Amino acid sequence: MRVTQWLAFRLLRLGLVLLCVATLSFGLVMLSPIDPVDAYLGPQMAQVSPEQRAIIAHRWGFDTPPAAQFGHWLRQLLSGDLGWSHIYNRPVSEVIGERFYRSIALLGSAWLLSALVGFVLGVMAGAKEGSLLDRLISAYAYITASTPTFWLGILGLLLFSVYLGWTPVCCAGPTGTLSQDVSTLTRLHHLALPVATLTLLGIANITLHTRSRMVALMRSDIATHAFAQGASRFDVAWRQGLRHASLPALTLAFASLGELFGGSILIEQVFAYPGLGQATVEAGLRSDVPLLLGIALFTALFVSVGNLIADTLYRLVDPRIGQTSS
Amino acid sequence: MLHIDQLTLQLPYYRRWWQRDWATCFENISLTILPGEVHAIVGASGAGKSLLAYTILGLLPEGAKTNGQLFFQSEPLTPARQQRLRGRELALIPQSLNALDPLARSQRQVSWAALRAGQPKATAWQSAHQALTHYQLDEHAQRAFPHELSGGMARRVLTAMAHVSHANLIIADEPSVGLDPQQRDRVLMALKALADQGKAVILITHDLRHALPIADNVTIMRQGLCVETTTTAAFQGHGDALHSGYAKALWHALPDNAFTSPIIMNALEEPSVA
Amino acid sequence: MRPTQPHLYTLGYILLSGSLLALLISSHWWLGTTPAHMQFDARLIPPGGNHWLGTDALGRELWARTLAGLRISFWVGLSAALLGTTIALSLAALSTLSRQMDALVSLLIDTLLSVPHLILLLLIAFALGGGTQAVIIAVALTHWPSLARVLRAELLTLRHAPYIRISRSLGKSRGFILFHHLLPHVLPHCLVGALLLFPHAILHEAALTFLGVGLDPSQPAIGVLLAEAMRYITAGYWWLGVFPGLGLLMMVLCIDRLAFHLRRAL
Numbered sequence: 001m002r003v004t005q006w007l008a009f010r011l012l013r014l015g016l017v018l019l020c021v022a023t024l025s026f027g028l029v030m031l032s033p034i035d036p037v038d039a040y041l042g043p044q045m046a047q048v049s050p051e052q053r054a055i056i057a058h059r060w061g062f063d064t065p066p067a068a069q070f071g072h073w074l075r076q077l078l079s080g081d082l083g084w085s086h087i088y089n090r091p092v093s094e095v096i097g098e099r100f101y102r103s104i105a106l107l108g109s110a111w112l113l114s115a116l117v118g119f120v121l122g123v124m125a126g127a128k129e130g131s132l133l134d135r136l137i138s139a140y141a142y143i144t145a146s147t148p149t150f151w152l153g154i155l156g157l158l159l160f161s162v163y164l165g166w167t168p169v170c171c172a173g174p175t176g177t178l179s180q181d182v183s184t185l186t187r188l189h190h191l192a193l194p195v196a197t198l199t200l201l202g203i204a205n206i207t208l209h210t211r212s213r214m215v216a217l218m219r220s221d222i223a224t225h226a227f228a229q230g231a232s233r234f235d236v237a238w239r240q241g242l243r244h245a246s247l248p249a250l251t252l253a254f255a256s257l258g259e260l261f262g263g264s265i266l267i268e269q270v271f272a273y274p275g276l277g278q279a280t281v282e283a284g285l286r287s288d289v290p291l292l293l294g295i296a297l298f299t300a301l302f303v304s305v306g307n308l309i310a311d312t313l314y315r316l317v318d319p320r321i322g323q324t325s326s
Numbered sequence: 327m328l329h330i331d332q333l334t335l336q337l338p339y340y341r342r343w344w345q346r347d348w349a350t351c352f353e354n355i356s357l358t359i360l361p362g363e364v365h366a367i368v369g370a371s372g373a374g375k376s377l378l379a380y381t382i383l384g385l386l387p388e389g390a391k392t393n394g395q396l397f398f399q400s401e402p403l404t405p406a407r408q409q410r411l412r413g414r415e416l417a418l419i420p421q422s423l424n425a426l427d428p429l430a431r432s433q434r435q436v437s438w439a440a441l442r443a444g445q446p447k448a449t450a451w452q453s454a455h456q457a458l459t460h461y462q463l464d465e466h467a468q469r470a471f472p473h474e475l476s477g478g479m480a481r482r483v484l485t486a487m488a489h490v491s492h493a494n495l496i497i498a499d500e501p502s503v504g505l506d507p508q509q510r511d512r513v514l515m516a517l518k519a520l521a522d523q524g525k526a527v528i529l530i531t532h533d534l535r536h537a538l539p540i541a542d543n544v545t546i547m548r549q550g551l552c553v554e555t556t557t558t559a560a561f562q563g564h565g566d567a568l569h570s571g572y573a574k575a576l577w578h579a580l581p582d583n584a585f586t587s588p589i590i591m592n593a594l595e596e597p598s599v600a
Numbered sequence: 601m602r603p604t605q606p607h608l609y610t611l612g613y614i615l616l617s618g619s620l621l622a623l624l625i626s627s628h629w630w631l632g633t634t635p636a637h638m639q640f641d642a643r644l645i646p647p648g649g650n651h652w653l654g655t656d657a658l659g660r661e662l663w664a665r666t667l668a669g670l671r672i673s674f675w676v677g678l679s680a681a682l683l684g685t686t687i688a689l690s691l692a693a694l695s696t697l698s699r700q701m702d703a704l705v706s707l708l709i710d711t712l713l714s715v716p717h718l719i720l721l722l723l724i725a726f727a728l729g730g731g732t733q734a735v736i737i738a739v740a741l742t743h744w745p746s747l748a749r750v751l752r753a754e755l756l757t758l759r760h761a762p763y764i765r766i767s768r769s770l771g772k773s774r775g776f777i778l779f780h781h782l783l784p785h786v787l788p789h790c791l792v793g794a795l796l797l798f799p800h801a802i803l804h805e806a807a808l809t810f811l812g813v814g815l816d817p818s819q820p821a822i823g824v825l826l827a828e829a830m831r832y833i834t835a836g837y838w839w840l841g842v843f844p845g846l847g848l849l850m851m852v853l854c855i856d857r858l859a860f861h862l863r864r865a866l
Contacts, residue, residue, distance in 0.1 A: 220424070221424040221425040222424065222425055222426070222427050224380075224385060224420065224425070225418065225420045225425035225426075225484075225487075226438075226442075227385055227412070228383055228385060228412060228413065228416075228417070228418035228420070229412070229413035229417070229418075229438070229439045229442040229443070229487065229491065230409075230411075230412040230413025230414055230442045230443065230491075231413070231438075231442050235442065239438055240427050240429075240430070243427070243429045243430065244429060318429075320471070320473055
């Protein structure tokens with residue numbers, strides 16, 4: 001299959017998957033036992049008469065059958081309108097845009113750092129299986145893979161913010177300051193601990209994967225042959241290991257965007273960082289259905305594009321696949 | 327050039343979860359290999375041929391136990407010396423084509439071998455080119471990835487990697503496997519040419535027919551033991567010059583010889599040596 | 601040319617993690633813990649003395665609550681992992697029946713894998729309205745796709761194996777082949793899959809509960825304990841935040857290592 005043809009096929013598939021995500025999330029939301037009018041009213045629930053409730057239900061279409069509601073929502077979606085978020089009282093697309101803009105600094109830096117550090121640690125550990133360094137790095141990776149994300153956040157908060165006082169306790173800037181008045185340095189100061197926590201946890205996955213690639217290489221005929229040529233382990237890791245491990249690591253980094261996003265939800269909750277993750281939790285807790293659906297679709301797009309990039313990289317870069325496809 | 331004295335190799339294995347035992351891979355092997363000769367080591371799979379090669383190079387897995395002595399150019403071949411000489415004085419042409427790195431082009435891989443043999447960066451790339459050209463690999467093959475090469479071409483790339491190191495002892499592990507007769511002869515003649523330059527070549531093979539045309543001496547191995555070392559000339563006629571029954575049986579088993587001879591049956595009924 | 605594995609070490613690991621887990625699960629009987637017992641004269645006491653891990657704002661013993669929380673996590677995680685494995689196996693088996701079914705199952709797998717786990721968990725928990733059952737179902741529903749993908753690939757390659765073809769040409773029915781040839785072959789994969797799902801299930805349950813959409817806040821679940829601790833840590837009551845999480849980490853690590861070594865031994 002030609003690359004362009006393959007890509008077109010993958011894009012079609014992506015569209016299909018997104019449609020399925022939309023259907024699935026809408027179906028799930030419809031299942032919810034929470035009354036949409038109650039959710040809309042929030043704490044003012046008790047102050048509203050049945051007539052007023054009927055008006056609200058009619059205004060937002062809660063009184064029509066689920067299929068009609070779904071059709072309406074899908075038509076809106078196709079015209080680019082994600083709906084209205086009642087907890088922020090703004091269009092969903094605006095809320096997602098603004099929140100994602102704040103999260104991207106957190107997500108992006110944690111993603112880059114964990115991929116880089118994870119890769120380097122994985123290569124170092126896998127270069128000599130069973131060495132002290134390998135055992136230390138593996139132990140670190142196994143422990144962090146079993147660590148609850150939010151608990152590491154709590155520990156970081158306790159140590160660096162409460163005891164040492166190096167980092168702020170919450171939020172993206174000092175409380176009471178408008179976000180446009182916050183300087184870049186202050187922003188970075190507030191980001192440091194969340195990014196560090198997310199990075200520490202994200203490293204494990206890439207490290208273990210890269211390590212296993214390196215171990216497989218070091219046990220292979222390729223490495224034995226290199227050793228027979230007089231190469232040291234370092235030589236093999238540098239000349240051949242990097243070639244063998246970098247593409248899988250990069251692919252994994254793109255494929256694990258979903259996990260990273262999940263981690264960011266928890267981290268933003270612990271550090272009260274007003275990003276997309278926190279908005280997700282708010283939407284879930286306060287039943288803001290359009291926002292919840294919008295975020296589900298948006299993150300599905302985000303993750304799918306990550307997966308697509310991962311697959312495309314493999315096709316373009318690996319000489320073995322590139323040959324068979326042309 | 328290389329003298330092997332009473333060499334024994336044992337590898338650990340687990341009989342049960344907690345019970346470690348030693349498996350003897352080969353025992354009391356003694357051999358002498360001279361400069362300028364092709365010395366064939368012939369035996370069925372599992373006879374310990376490849377492990378012998380790895381022992382000479384010092385590439386055994388951790389935990390392996392060896393006994394006996396190795397001498398290279400009249401000096402003991404200690405692990406430290408093996409490490410120093412690997413790729414410079416001792417070279418291996420591995421059995422498996424998987425030994426080529428699938429992600430690097432042939433010329434790059436040969437240049438790595440040159441660098442590892444101690445050549446300066448400036449000339450390594452050029453000498454890789456020369457070595458590959460010497461083995462009749464054209465520009466296209468030099469820029470190709472291993473999966474784009476035929477079996478014979480890949481084998482010649484591996485030979486070029488041993489050649490570029492200028493090693494004096496070259497161990498070729500089953501270089502004739504999986505090749506058509508024409509390609510096979512080409513690879514074998516390349517080995518013979520290396521010996522004619524004064525290098526010592528150890529040719530490991532399971533097929534006596536491949537060894538005889540180029541070998542000067544032949545060692546027959548069976549189940550970890552050295553059965554017989556003899557000159558190639560002994561494999562003639564009815565094999566009367568051969569001492570051991572197993573060697574005679576191997577000789578007679580070749581299609582052109584009298585493979586219906588009852589001697590084979592007797593030889594195979596000999597008690598197992600291991 | 602690979603070094604032999606240290607088998608004794610593997611055996612020791614399995615025994616150690618296994619007995620630690622057994623101790624934890626049975627702690628209910630031999631400790632007679634009272635996680636809900638309030639001591640009004642012993643509120644927010646730091647660890648030490650009579651209060652091993654300190655007490656919380658209502659004077660409840662933190663060690664008792666942590667142990668109780670770990671037991672809840674264990675059972676919720678186990679149920680979710682078993683349920684998830686069952687779903688994975690059933691759908692993988694369904695996908696072998698026909699091409700259309702296979703296309704449908706793999707579309708479902710792709711769909712679920714494209715939504716981040718935690719978002720999907722939030723959606724499902726939202727749909728089911730929270731509570732223990734909802735959490736178990738939510739975690740099971742989000743964790744089956746990766747295992748199902750492995751099982752599906754395994755079953756699809758098996759389907760073309762010579763012995764299956766022979767069985768088919770002898771006139772055996774699809775159901776017979778599925779139950780007599782295919783399922784026995786993939787059951788070990790299922791066991792390992794369930795073991796690998798287990799730690800993930802526990803961590804996701806805790807995360808969901810921590811966010812406030814999981815288990816009921818009246819239960820001493822680890823997520824609940826840590827969410828409560830969030831209110832006190834800025835005041836310096838560190839033990840409330842440290843110990844429940846540490847306990848969870850140790851339990852998950854135990855299960856994870858147990859799964860790792862069991863897989864190697866099997």
